[in-house]
Amino acid sequence: MIAIIDYGVGNLRSVHNAVKFISPHTKSFITSDPEQILKADRIIFPGQGAMPDCVRELEKRGLSDALKEAAKIKPFLGICLGLQMLFEKSEEGNQKGFGLLPGKIKRFKLSDKERIKIPHMGWNNVMQSKPHPLWNKIETGSQFYFVHSYYAEVSDKDLVVGYSEHGEDFACAIAKDNIFATQFHPEKSAQLGLQLLKNFILWDI
Amino acid sequence: MTVAKRIIPCLDVTDGRVVKGINFVELKDAGDPVEIAKQYNEQGADEITFLDITASSDNRGLIFDIIEKVAKQIFIPLTVGGGVRSCDDIRNLLNAGADKVGINTSAINNPDLVAESSARFGSQAIVVAIDAKKVDNHWEVFTHGGRNATGIDAIMWAEKMVSLGAGELLITSMDKDGTKTGFDNELNKFISEKVDVPIIASGGVGNLQHLVDGVKVGGADAVLAASIFHYGEYQIQEAKDYMAKNNIQIRL
Numbered sequence: 101m102i103a104i105i106d107y108g109v110g111n112l113r114s115v116h117n118a119v120k121f122i123s124p125h126t127k128s129f130i131t132s133d134p135e136q137i138l139k140a141d142r143i144i145f146p147g148q149g150a151m152p153d154c155v156r157e158l159e160k161r162g163l164s165d166a167l168k169e170a171a172k173i174k175p176f177l178g179i180c181l182g183l184q185m186l187f188e189k190s191e192e193g194n195q196k197g198f199g200l201l202p203g204k205i206k207r208f209k210l211s212d213k214e215r216i217k218i219p220h221m222g223w224n225n226v227m228q229s230k231p232h233p234l235w236n237k238i239e240t241g242s243q244f245y246f247v248h249s250y251y252a253e254v255s256d257k258d259l260v261v262g263y264s265e266h267g268e269d270f271a272c273a274i275a276k277d278n279i280f281a282t283q284f285h286p287e288k289s290a291q292l293g294l295q296l297l298k299n300f301i302l303w304d305i
Numbered sequence: 306m307t308v309a310k311r312i313i314p315c316l317d318v319t320d321g322r323v324v325k326g327i328n329f330v331e332l333k334d335a336g337d338p339v340e341i342a343k344q345y346n347e348q349g350a351d352e353i354t355f356l357d358i359t360a361s362s363d364n365r366g367l368i369f370d371i372i373e374k375v376a377k378q379i380f381i382p383l384t385v386g387g388g389v390r391s392c393d394d395i396r397n398l399l400n401a402g403a404d405k406v407g408i409n410t411s412a413i414n415n416p417d418l419v420a421e422s423s424a425r426f427g428s429q430a431i432v433v434a435i436d437a438k439k440v441d442n443h444w445e446v447f448t449h450g451g452r453n454a455t456g457i458d459a460i461m462w463a464e465k466m467v468s469l470g471a472g473e474l475l476i477t478s479m480d481k482d483g484t485k486t487g488f489d490n491e492l493n494k495f496i497s498e499k500v501d502v503p504i505i506a507s508g509g510v511g512n513l514q515h516l517v518d519g520v521k522v523g524g525a526d527a528v529l530a531a532s533i534f535h536y537g538e539y540q541i542q543e544a545k546d547y548m549a550k551n552n553i554q555i556r557l
Contacts, residue, residue: 149427223556225306
């Protein structure tokens with residue numbers, strides 16, 4: 101049973117569509133019910149938009165505690181803003197996050213050295229800095245779809261399993277125990293994105 | 306290792322079918338949107354854009370069915386534009402499975418829509434489409450497929466839209482659209498240098514060199530084309546190979 105967390109923002113349908121596409125017989129549902137989150141075997145925590153709004157919507161629905169609880173023990177996949185909210189705090193609105201991962205969320209900086217566009221939007225290479233079951237059948241350097249203006253500055257480099265580059269190197273895949281989080285969107289990254297989701301569904305922690 | 310330039314096939318949809326306009330006036334039927342989207346996905350399209358040009362309000366809802374069907378089978382970003390007037394329209398398209406929504410005329414009638422919708426759904430979901438035509442020594446924003454002049458300077462408009470929260474700009478040259486003589490790279494270059502969000506070049510692609518020029522001369526982050534792909538003149542993969550050969554980073 102996979103719970104995809106709904107807190108009124110972002111395109112959750114595409115995550116659900118992707119899960120149903122790769123694993124039609126796995127029970128999956130979109131939910132904003134804390135009970136359901138606690139009952140589910142696996143959690144996908146997507147997100148899009150501004151972090152302060154997302155945290156407010158989570159609080160409004162009383163989801164934060166259930167999510168933090170689930171993130172302690174269950175296979176847990178954070179995507180995009182769902183990655184960012186797992187960290188201690190964000191520059192965006194000076195917002196506090198869940199503090200499950202050490203570090204903070206920073207905005208990309210425009211520099212004179214190299215012209216970059218913000219948001220970082222499009223397909224970029226993901227270099228695998230560590231092996232992980234979620235990289236199964238995915239080669240290092242494969243391209244995934246990104247769309248974001250903020251990224252995680254991870255205090256414990258050992259947790260970084262993948263990085264990419266936009267003006268500078270940044271961590272785009274972070275893993276700790278039962279948690280895996282991606283800054284890119286596997287649900288929008290064609291075949292390899294579906295492979296990563298499949299790996300998540302099969303992941304034995 | 307850097308973000309790849311994107312190739313975006315555009316499907317003009319009216320009454321649930323794909324068509325392609327020649328200078329936005331004469332239309333030719335080119336098929337079923339879901340099948341075409343699947344083909345483009347298989348060919349390696351980086352993204353797909355649907356432009357709903359349905360005139361009658363009776364058939365406007367058809368686009369939702371199309372997006373829902375496509376989003377169940379294709380896992381790359383989908384953009385939908387055409388006739389978007391309100392935050393509710395945007396929400397409904399995102400709920401149907403669109404990742405980004407294009408706003409064109411409504412941004413001119415009501416610039417607050419760009420501010421409101423980007424605050425509500427995130428800048429990443431809001432693409433402002435600008436149709437521009439060269440008038441004397443500058444570019445002016447036009448609406449209604451190039452028929453109505455607005456008197457607004459296109460470059461200033463681009464900057465304003467970004468300041469209100471647009472996450473991306475889709476620049477279509479009304480002078481070039483349908484001509485197959487290449488993008489208006491001069492216009493695109495001006496805008497690309499002024500704004501920090503990605504820009505998509507559109508209007509005028511007739512061959513693969515035009516795509517390369519769009520990136521190298523016009524500074525576009527993504528190139529959009531319809532007819533060269535629809536009528537099978539080129540496959541997406543051919544376009545990518547050609548761009549790669551010209552040292553443009555693309556998605557393999």
